[in-house]
Amino acid sequence: MNKEMNGQNGKIDNTPHIIVSDLTMAYGDFVIQRDLNFTINRNDIFIVMGGSGCGKTTLLRHMIGLKRPVKGKVYYGDTSFWDVEEEERNRIMRKCGILYQDGALWSSMTLAENVALPLGEYTDLPPGDIKEIVSLKLALVGLAGYEEFYPAELSGGMQKRAGLARAMALDPEILFFDEPSAGLDPISAKRLDDLILELRDSLGTTVVVVTHELASIFAIGNNSIFLDAETRTIIGQGNPHVLLAETEAVRVKEFLTRGESTSAESSAG
Secondary structure, three states: OOHHHHOOOOOOOOOEEEEEEEEEEEEOOEEEEEEEEEEEEOOOEEEEEOOOOOOHHHHHHHHOOOOOOOEEEEEEOOEEHHHOOHHHHHHHHOOEEEEOOOOOOOOOOOHHHHHHHHHHHHOOOOHHHHHHHHHHHHHHOOOOOOOOOOHHHOOHHHHHHHHHHHHOOOOOOEEEEEOOOOOOOHHHHHHHHHHHHHHHHHHOOEEEEEOOOHHHHHHHOOEEEEEEOOOOEEEEEOOHHHHHHHOOOHHHHHHHHOOOHHHHHHHHO
16 A cells, blocks of 8 residues: 555554544434444544434544543543543543644634643643743744734634644544534644654654545545444444445445445446
8 A cells, every 4th residue: 555545754653542442422312423443544634424413523532531432432542531530531541642623722812822732731841841831832833923913813724733733732532523623624624734744753742533525535544444324333344435335235335435426437338
């Protein structure tokens, strides 16, 4: 498989980083997804995809400690996340960074203050060192010199990048993205995709992305799962390019072609 097919330029590491085993998600008696089984390897850019209402963001909430599953396990390395004490779960989460749909920046704080927040809360670093790290993280996402700007003074794409700088503040092993391209124009979305690839390749970060954006799925993903709202389970997983070429699941094919697979196949015939 060539590098384009992998959706990555860095070295592939097949060591499991996160394992989800027999996971069932529900609100009360309503089951959202059941019997989910998948592995996210180190350095993957792993895509969680599917149509609206299939449970993509809910799955993310189960993986980052915001909602306990009805059944099943989430492993970080050898640790069963939901079977350990809250203190240990918090320790695991400090190795993770999360970028929410809206960036979740504090509007009353400058970018520097936003990025410094987790450093001040979770480290004993002196102010001078925190300031230096903040400038480095903002530079990594292309926002050098914007330390004293407020979120409202930035474009949507810049706000997303600022949110990413904050998510990276503690040098996380894993980055979670919830619909990172939501609300962005195509050029800004492409820049964010390029940045995700660059960070994974340069820092060796494992990346988990919840998205329905086809351009991003094919540009950055090397592994994926497809959550199906009808059967309420996974009906496709693997490299998105391979899924497109080989899947026999109609809804996966329709999703990955935006419903144009039938007409394309007819034209080819």
